[in-house]
Amino acid sequence: MKESVIVLRELTKRYAKQTAVDGLNLTVYRGEIFGLLGPNGAGKTTTILMLLGLTEPTSGYAEVCGMNATRNPIDVKRKVGYLPDNVGFYDYMSGLDNLVLIGRLNGLGDTDAQERANKLLDDVGLAENKDKKAGAYSRGMKQRLGLAEVLIKQPEVIILDEPTLGIDPSGVREFLTLIQSLSKQQGITVLLSSHHLHHVQQVCDRVGLFVDGKLLANGTIDSLARSLFDEGGHITTVVVREAAAEKESWLTALLQQVPGVTAVAIEGNEFIVKATENNTALVVSELVNAGQAIEEVRKKSYGLDDIYQRYFEHHEEPI
Amino acid sequence: MNRLKGNYHTAMPILVGKELGAHMQSWRFLILVLLIILTFVTSMYVSFTNLRSAVGNMQDPDKSFVYLKLLTTTDNSIPPFHVFLNFLAPLLGISLGFDAINSEQNNGTLTRLIAQPIYRDNLLLSKFASSLILIASLFLALVLLMVGGGLLATGVGIEVQEVLRIFGFWLISVVFVGFWLSLAILLSVKFKQAATSALVAIGIWLFFTVFFPIVVNLLVRSFLPSPRMMSEAEILYYNELISTVMRLSPGQLFSDASTTLLMPSVRSLGPLTMEQMIGAIPAPLPFKESVMIVWPQVSGLIAATCLCFAWTYASFMRREIRS
Numbered sequence: 037m038k039e040s041v042i043v044l045r046e047l048t049k050r051y052a053k054q055t056a057v058d059g060l061n062l063t064v065y066r067g068e069i070f071g072l073l074g075p076n077g078a079g080k081t082t083t084i085l086m087l088l089g090l091t092e093p094t095s096g097y098a099e100v101c102g103m104n105a106t107r108n109p110i111d112v113k114r115k116v117g118y119l120p121d122n123v124g125f126y127d128y129m130s131g132l133d134n135l136v137l138i139g140r141l142n143g144l145g146d147t148d149a150q151e152r153a154n155k156l157l158d159d160v161g162l163a164e165n166k167d168k169k170a171g172a173y174s175r176g177m178k179q180r181l182g183l184a185e186v187l188i189k190q191p192e193v194i195i196l197d198e199p200t201l202g203i204d205p206s207g208v209r210e211f212l213t214l215i216q217s218l219s220k221q222q223g224i225t226v227l228l229s230s231h232h233l234h235h236v237q238q239v240c241d242r243v244g245l246f247v248d249g250k251l252l253a254n255g256t257i258d259s260l261a262r263s264l265f266d267e268g269g270h271i272t273t274v275v276v277r278e279a280a281a282e283k284e285s286w287l288t289a290l291l292q293q294v295p296g297v298t299a300v301a302i303e304g305n306e307f308i309v310k311a312t313e314n315n316t317a318l319v320v321s322e323l324v325n326a327g328q329a330i331e332e333v334r335k336k337s338y339g340l341d342d343i344y345q346r347y348f349e350h351h352e353e354p355i
Numbered sequence: 356m357n358r359l360k361g362n363y364h365t366a367m368p369i370l371v372g373k374e375l376g377a378h379m380q381s382w383r384f385l386i387l388v389l390l391i392i393l394t395f396v397t398s399m400y401v402s403f404t405n406l407r408s409a410v411g412n413m414q415d416p417d418k419s420f421v422y423l424k425l426l427t428t429t430d431n432s433i434p435p436f437h438v439f440l441n442f443l444a445p446l447l448g449i450s451l452g453f454d455a456i457n458s459e460q461n462n463g464t465l466t467r468l469i470a471q472p473i474y475r476d477n478l479l480l481s482k483f484a485s486s487l488i489l490i491a492s493l494f495l496a497l498v499l500l501m502v503g504g505g506l507l508a509t510g511v512g513i514e515v516q517e518v519l520r521i522f523g524f525w526l527i528s529v530v531f532v533g534f535w536l537s538l539a540i541l542l543s544v545k546f547k548q549a550a551t552s553a554l555v556a557i558g559i560w561l562f563f564t565v566f567f568p569i570v571v572n573l574l575v576r577s578f579l580p581s582p583r584m585m586s587e588a589e590i591l592y593y594n595e596l597i598s599t600v601m602r603l604s605p606g607q608l609f610s611d612a613s614t615t616l617l618m619p620s621v622r623s624l625g626p627l628t629m630e631q632m633i634g635a636i637p638a639p640l641p642f643k644e645s646v647m648i649v650w651p652q653v654s655g656l657i658a659a660t661c662l663c664f665a666w667t668y669a670s671f672m673r674r675e676i677r678s
Contacts (some may be wrong), residue, residue: 081677088470091675110472118470124463126373128380140369141471185467 038065041193041225042087048094049082056082058249064227069219071236072229074246076340080229081121084197088118094205101192117186123178127171128130131162131181134170135188142189156184160214176207183214193225200235272309272316274323275332279305294318366473367481374485387447388493394443395497398436402428403508416620416637422517425505437613440528442564448535448558451486454542454549466676475672481663486536487569491529495506498525506528519642523616530656531609544671563604571600608656612649621646
């Protein structure tokens with residue numbers, strides 16, 4: 037039985053003019069990396085603020101580590117590390133001092149805080165820059181310092197709001213790998229919000245799609261893709277030399293035998309095969325065996341980009 | 356759950372330490388300190404040069420209080436230190452507090468800080484306490500310097516009464532700065548931009564120091580009957596009314612309080628009738644009596660400070676904080 041760490045029930049936040057989060061139900065289990073995926077303004081940050089007790093929900097209930105986040109924000113904050121999207125540090129302090137301050141605010145003694153801060157700076161690869169003023173840090177370095185700061189309280193849960201924003205691609209990869217390895221080593225539950233699908237895809241065990249304050253779907257990326265495109269996620273178009281009008285029904289029946297194929301259409305000398313899995317090779321070899329001379333094969337797979345397109349850019353009609 | 360056994364109630368000293376560090380490394384504080392020291396040195400210089408004549412003035416009942424004279428004597432080329440303080444203290448309070456919360460929010464450090472297991476009121480309180488500690492120690496250092504310098508220069512021993520009065524003055528000055536500080540912190544919570552809150556605070560300060568007396572004057576003149584037509588009791592009544600209205604300004608409260616404490620012969624802050632004055636020998640009041648006179652002023656200042664602080668607290672505690 038998986039232990040649930042974050043439980044949201046009918047969580048709603050209304051501002052004067054708009055509903056930022058609308059009846060959100062979500063459970064995140066211990067040790068997993070959950071990606072909250074949605075465009076800007078979808079209500080991701082509001083949800084996170086409610087999880088930390090930094091803002092009060094209009095209605096509904098947010099529970100973290102078995103505690104009500106609205107009623108016991110202090111206890112929740114002791115177990116949850118939060119990296120805001122626009123992280124800032126005290127520019128006049130060195131990276132190390134910034135870290136030690138947060139460590140001490142979490143109840144560490146001065147020497148303990150120093151020790152742990154040094155170790156964490158090593159882990160996130162900032163050991164060489166630890167005495168530099170935080171004001172001189174680059175965006176990527178700040179983000180890593182932020183991660184170290186989140187970890188200094190030895191959290192059970194870490195919440196990262198848009199952690200990849202503004203870092204260059206190689207920095208993103210490094211950062212995400214770091215998160216992933218830390219989560220796996222220490223069994224930390226990670227909730228990560230992003231509007232960047234490919235970043236989420238790299239590390240998340242499960243993903244929730246979040247649009248206009250509503251959770252549209254959640255699950256693994258594969259299962260999401262499957263559920264969204266169960267009728268023909270992959271389309272193979274084969275162009276043969278001569279239109280085989282008299283053999284049409286026979287060829288159609290033949291192709292429908294291929295595992296995963298859901299529909300076959302023949303238009304002139306084009307065969308359009310829809311399938312739930314990638315089986316282009318099988319389709320082609322069936323056609324070759326049936327004596328068709330193949331001129332051209334085109335393949336189209338629905339992937340994450342299409343998920344994105346479909347949900348986030350309001351393409352309501354099925355693709 | 357023992358590993359981070361919450362001694363988070365000790366967050367206060369840590370936060371105060373952080374604030375103190377921040378202030379002391381800032382240019383702003385350095386400049387303010389220089390400004391205050393410059394004022395202090397100038398007024399001390401002037402009062403030292405005029406000390407001999409002030410102490411020798413047989414008409415003055417306060418002539419035996421050498422150290423109080425040091426703080427109040429002037430040859431009218433510049434105002435004495437406590438009058439200077441009347442317009443420097445607001446500046447000090449405002450400049451230490453106007454960006455307390457909003458600059459942290461704009462730098463993205465506020466979200467980080469309140470995501471830690473600390474109470475929000477600790478944050479506000481640490482902002483207030485750290486600035487006040489700085490001001491209090493700065494003023495204390497100046498007062499002690501003044502006493503020490505006076506001792507060296509004149510060789511006159513300081514009386515207990517003078518010590519009490521000077522420390523009373525120190526306390527009132529700190530409370531006065533505290534009022535402007537809490538007002539500035541309130542504005543820093545209310546306004547997102549540090550520049551806006553600074554401007555508003557300076558506006559309020561200017562209003563009270565420059566415009567408030569003018570406005571009161573104009574209003575009073577418009578409905579006041581001619582003094583020649585009034586009976587003595589009426590004149591007294593209107594006088595009381597005007598000074599009561601003037602005391603809505605914190606600067607007036609401070610100048611009342613500091614004057615009474617530093618000039619022991621001041622017996623009343625309002626008008627005195629001839630009947631009251633008959634038989635009174637112009638002599639300094641005991642310390643306790645001076646305190647009794649200024650007590651309403653001091654409690655007024657403290658009350659205004661508390662009010663600002665409570666308002667700050669109320670608007671900050673349940674606010675949503677986004678970076």
